[in-house]
Amino acid sequence: MKKILLTTCFLVIVITGKLASQNEADALRYSQIYYGGTARSVAMGGAFGTLGGDFSSLSMNPAGIGIYKSKEFTITPSSYFAVVKSKYLNNFMDEIKYNLNLNNAGVVFVITPKKESVCKGIQIGFGFNRLNNYNSNSYFEGYNTTNSIADDFLAKAQGVQPENLDEFDTKLAFNTYLIDTLGGLTNYVSPIWNGNVLQSKSIMSSGSNNELVLTVGGNMNDKLFIGGTIGFPFVRYTLNTMYEETDEGDSVAGFKKMEYNTFLETQGSGFNFKFGVIYKITDWVRIGASIHTPTFYTMKDKWSSDISTYFDDGTDYASESPKGSFDYRLNTPFRANAGVAFIIKKNALISGEYEFVDYRNARLRSSTFSFNDENKAIDNLYTYQSNVRAGFEIKYDMLSFRGGYTFSSNPYASKQINDGTKQSFNGGLGLRISKYFFDIAYSYSMSKDKYYLYGVVPSPVLNDYYSHSVLFTFGVKL
Secondary structure, three states, X not given: OHHHHHHHHHHXXXXXXXXXXXXXXXXXXXXXXXXXXXXXXXXXXXXXXXOOOOXXXXXXXXXXXXXXXXXXXXXXXXXXXXXXXXXXXXXXXXXXXXXXXEEEEXXXXXXXXXXXXXXXXXEEEEEEEEEEEXXXXXXXXXXXXXXXXXXXXXXXXXXXXXXXXXXXXHHHHHXXXXXXXXXXXXXXXXXXXXXXXXXXXXXXXXXXXEEEEEEEEEEEOOOEEEEEEEEEEEXXXXXXXXXEXXXXXXOOOOEEEEEEEEEEEEEEEEEEEEEEEEEXXXXXXXXXXXXXXXXXXXXXXXXXXXXXXXXXXXXXXEEEOOOEEEEEEEEOOOEEEEEEEEEXXXXXXXXXXXXXXXXXXXXXXXXXXOOHHHHHHHHHHEOEEEEEEEEEEEEEOOEEEEEEEEEEOOOEOOOOOOOOOEEEEEEEXXXXXXXXXXXXXXXXXXXEEEEOOOOOOOOOEEEEEEEEEEEEEEEEEO
């Protein structure tokens, strides 16, 4: 029980920590990968690490490039529709967001050696695949009869001189009389002393994690396929939040309304290495495995915030923070995956894969800040994750029918902390006409989490996430 309480406290710090902090939530966000790529791969649940012959495999198992027998170009635009259903203090709300993006673009070249050579082909691929989508909107509200965000500001401010208050939250609260001193320069009080306010918050996030890949592979006697990828992921993430508390019942003397807005922008880039192998046991059975080194990111955060307050006597106050920025590094965890695939008379495919990643191995780094507490929290909050992907394809003349399923286990150490389980159901069609091919895929994903407004909130917001993606791939054999 003591460990659960300690870890829960870490969680509250993670989710409600200062906007200026680079914390455990960032380490998890940029470490999690949900492979996108081509419509064919997505339709089959991303289970292409052992099948190969698809550009998506260059980010999963680079040995998949060794399956190519001819040059190929692919491009995959996609549409994304996300729904977030939130429950806070027995109040239900939902919000939606649409997004159009490019999920994949790449080209593979094939060099064919002399016929008598053991090496039947050398392949070189270059392009990019999408690794994660951060686009989401959520909104929730509820009537809190217990406390206010002002109580959180009070807890942070007590014992601190006004000139030393945090410029991004407590000093803003002090400048707008949401908190004020009483009986001493470091003894703070607030007009909202017992809650009884309507609380609401809008959270709008956008961005993505994409990876440029440069892959080289080889086909050894049509039995052994090897490959290596140098990956260059690049991250863009923005987060805007708008929080309000309103005295709708006129139960808080003197107070009318407060608004607290925050903005965060993160940009980063990094590199990693992937190595893989696929072995054809028979013409209809393949096994494969790959390892991914940590990604070594260089990140930059920019952030700001502001608070406005309105009182019954007609006065109002506003205060803005300075523009904050910080450069830091993030090392994501090592990854490993293995799988098996069955090719049935060239008319059907069945593939399954397992991937292992331990998020406790993520680390935040900086030459000017230790990140000791944040890295300790990573060890306490997170655990290893198992990612399972399975898919099938049935061919009929020029058409292909596909289906797939993916499951990612909870990355948190306990469901009492949070439940980050995610699963998706996928399907799609493919059409081959001469050297051209057209693929379409649909993916439906579900996940959930708990969101804590601030440290003394009576109960977390319970969020259910549902996303719908439609992808179109156009490809040509060059």
